[in-house]
Amino acid sequence: MKREIIYSVRGPKNLPEMTWEEVAEAREATDLAIFPVGSTEEHGPQNPLLADTIQGIEVSRRVVARLDDEGIRAIAGPPVPFGVSLELMDFPGTITLTPSTMQALLKDVCNSLIRHGFRKLVLLMSHAENLGAVYSVVQEVSQQPDVRILALNWLPLLRRHNPEILKGREMGHGGEGETARVLAAHPGLVVMERARAFQPEWNEGPEADYPMHIGGGVFDPPRGMKDLTPIGCLGNPTLATAETGEKCYDLIVDWTCQVIKKHLQLT
Numbered sequence: 001m002k003r004e005i006i007y008s009v010r011g012p013k014n015l016p017e018m019t020w021e022e023v024a025e026a027r028e029a030t031d032l033a034i035f036p037v038g039s040t041e042e043h044g045p046q047n048p049l050l051a052d053t054i055q056g057i058e059v060s061r062r063v064v065a066r067l068d069d070e071g072i073r074a075i076a077g078p079p080v081p082f083g084v085s086l087e088l089m090d091f092p093g094t095i096t097l098t099p100s101t102m103q104a105l106l107k108d109v110c111n112s113l114i115r116h117g118f119r120k121l122v123l124l125m126s127h128a129e130n131l132g133a134v135y136s137v138v139q140e141v142s143q144q145p146d147v148r149i150l151a152l153n154w155l156p157l158l159r160r161h162n163p164e165i166l167k168g169r170e171m172g173h174g175g176e177g178e179t180a181r182v183l184a185a186h187p188g189l190v191v192m193e194r195a196r197a198f199q200p201e202w203n204e205g206p207e208a209d210y211p212m213h214i215g216g217g218v219f220d221p222p223r224g225m226k227d228l229t230p231i232g233c234l235g236n237p238t239l240a241t242a243e244t245g246e247k248c249y250d251l252i253v254d255w256t257c258q259v260i261k262k263h264l265q266l267t
Helices: 020-029 051-069 099-115 128-141 155-165 176-185 242-263
Strands: 032-037 120-125 148-153 212-214 217-219
Touching: 032 051, 032 099, 051 120, 051 176, 051 242, 099 120, 099 128, 120 128, 128 148, 148 242, 155 176, 155 242, 176 242
Parallel strands: 032 120, 120 148
Antiparallel strands: 212 217
16 A cells, blocks of 8 residues: 555644644634535546545635735634535445534534634535535524624636636536646545546536526436436546646635625625
């Protein structure tokens, strides 16, 4: 078994990487915690199962660093590495939570952070199937006095800017965009020699992802990912580069910082 170092941490530590004293010191400087809500699920033959979580962690670190450059202190909170991934269970290694378990987990994480003094919370969603659970939790937690909480979903932002950034036409699960962002964060975890394209023919929209865009509306029948693609990815990940991933992160971080500053009234 190889024992080389395959990746290292860059940027600000997140909460699980800190000592309790470092967290206490951070709490004295800020009450803002930003943490990603990801998954452990297949992302094609080339990407690690942690692809969603890796992207979320990378965004959270970069956002905390950017805000710090602007004089706004924040902490990168604990990444949530599991999500609702029921439709991907045909692929070995995928771990799924039920929606009710996901909600309970997120509520406990939020309430723990609040107890420790972080009363401004930002949940970065890097896995679309978590949306329902996350939004429900945000509504509930927001009822607590003196707590501000946001859920940020940057996936639609990427879809809108897809033609400007990606080399290929489609943006899909485990495709060029996601592979590029993992390459930019932790290239040692991507097995590019295994990457291959799969182009579905059922979608009339600009994305090779789902829900399906048909006749101007959205059609989202429940089905497994293996019904859509036998290799677990949609689009052409062979086109992915770390440079493309950096462009994606620049866009995501710009938008995320803008939303956080505006809606948490930090400027």
